[in-house]
Amino acid sequence: MIGSRRRARSTVNVWPGYVDALSALLMLIIFMLLVYVVSQLYLSQTLSDRNTELAHLNDRLNGLSELLGAEEDRNTVLTSQLGASLQRNDELQTRFDGVRNRLMQISAESGAQEERLEAQSQAIADRDKTLEEKDEFSASQQDTILQLSNQIAALEQQLRVIANALELQEDETADREAELENVSRRLNTLLAERVSELEQYQSQFFSRLRDILKENENIRVVGDRFLLPSELLFASGSAQLGSAGQRELAKLAEVLLEVADRIPDDIDWILRIDGHTDLIPINTERFPSNWELSTARAVAVVRYLAGEGVPEQRMAAAGFGEFFPVAEGTSPQALQQNRRIELKLTDR
Structure with missing residues (x-):
């Protein structure tokens, strides 16, 4: 009996249990591999998005740097114009100070003349008193007294005219100072408005040019x-x-004609075309030096733009x-950058 039970136990098959365990282990390994692959894909996508954002941020930073350079150049121009206006105001103030000093000198001279007239009047009064004490006056003495009286009256009349002229001159000076101060404020305001308007059109002009010429990597913007x-x-x-140059x-x-149509007629603007060369000298029959070459190139650009309808x-x-x-x-890159044509929309 016991022997038969042992034979029954030995005939039991345990391989299906091992197979199920191995299958479960294999599925677990496959699941872990899938999780690893998905996490790697997610991390790769995240890193790619961050790199794209960093590239966009770098582009924006470059744009802000360019705008900052342009603003610094415009601030320099405005500072120069403000200095010229202040210098003009100083000159006008100096002229007014000279007029005021001259008027004060005239007033002082008039006061001295008035004192002399009073002294003469007192002398004549004393002389009249002395003559009145005498019983007889000669005809010549009476004529002298009459002449002196007429001279005193004429001098008093001249003194009144001078005093009235001084008062009128002082009033005119005060009015002129107030008017000049008002004109100075108006000119400064008008100048600021015109500079602001021209800057708006400059911004439109450069914005359109950037859009049209952006395909050419060699074209640069400096300020x-x-x-x-x-x-x-x-x-x-x-x-x-x-x-190729004619196409550009x-x-x-x-673009310039499109922007120029919107600029008011009272804004005196010009397009400056400046020619520059590298430091390598040239000596030909037509161009004895780089001066002639750079000038001829600038003139060639002006003539072509005039042919396209830009007002000369x-x-x-x-x-x-x-x-x-x-x-x-003197590297090839530096020489290439220095050989250039510069365009600037500015006031005259």
């Missing part, structure tokens, strides 16, 4: 100026516009040669 590389417009050592200038002319009286061309670099050194 309130657009810098176009010479290689974009001209061949080396030449002042003849190329086809045509875009610029279209609203443009100015100047050549600066190699004397105002924007990059130091």
